[in-house]
Amino acid sequence: MHKTNKLIIFALAVLICGSIYYMSDYMPDYRPESMTEMPDAGTTDAELQNGKNDTALQESQPELIYVYVCGSVNEPGVYEVREGSRVHELIALAGGFAEDAYTLSVSMAKTVTDGQTLYVPHLDEAEDDVAGSRLSGSVTGDDDIYGQKTKININTASVEQLMTLKGIGESRARDIVDYRTRNGSFKKTEDVMKVSGIKEAAYSKIKDDICVK
Missing domain, CATH: 1.10.150.320 (Photosystem II 12 kDa extrinsic protein)
Incomplete structure (x- = not known):
């Protein structure tokens, strides 16, 4: 009987070792998801914080928009600016007003929008009525000085x-x-x-x- 017990124990030991060997060779490598998200051992708290700050900065930056500036400016064209830019910034990018620009019709402080056409009229486009304060046949994307759309x-x-x-x-x-x-x-x-x-x-x-x- 004693000899039989030893054989049983030996058989169990062989079975356990075989199972461990099989699992190590054929079972897929498993790491908890949380471990894959752990930072490298050499990553400091300061580096982690800087990474978070960079991400937050990128998310907070305004998007780029495109505005077509034409009419009485020195360098008409399509300009790329940050969302929230003002008309005066676009005029500056376009080389400023030309000598014959009718500047009173342009609202310099107004915010531009993506895809907008910003047209600066010429002096000869100003009407004689209302002391030349309104435009005929022109549009700047702004309201005139009386708050009415031209x-x-x-x-x-x-x-x-x-x-x-x-x-x-x-x-x-x-x-x-x-x-x-x-x-x-x-x-x-x-x-x-x-x-x-x-x-x-x-x-x-x-x-x-x-x-x-």
């Missing part, structure tokens, strides 16, 4: 000015200019629908922003 005169507006209208790209703006050149001035705003490519849906988007004079 409208684009489709009979005199340039291609650049027409491009500030919703849904009007360069090709469609040139079509408007070509149409009035061939057929004469528009009699009413609805006449713009006579231009190829401008139907009722397109007109409904711009009707409140245009005029004829």
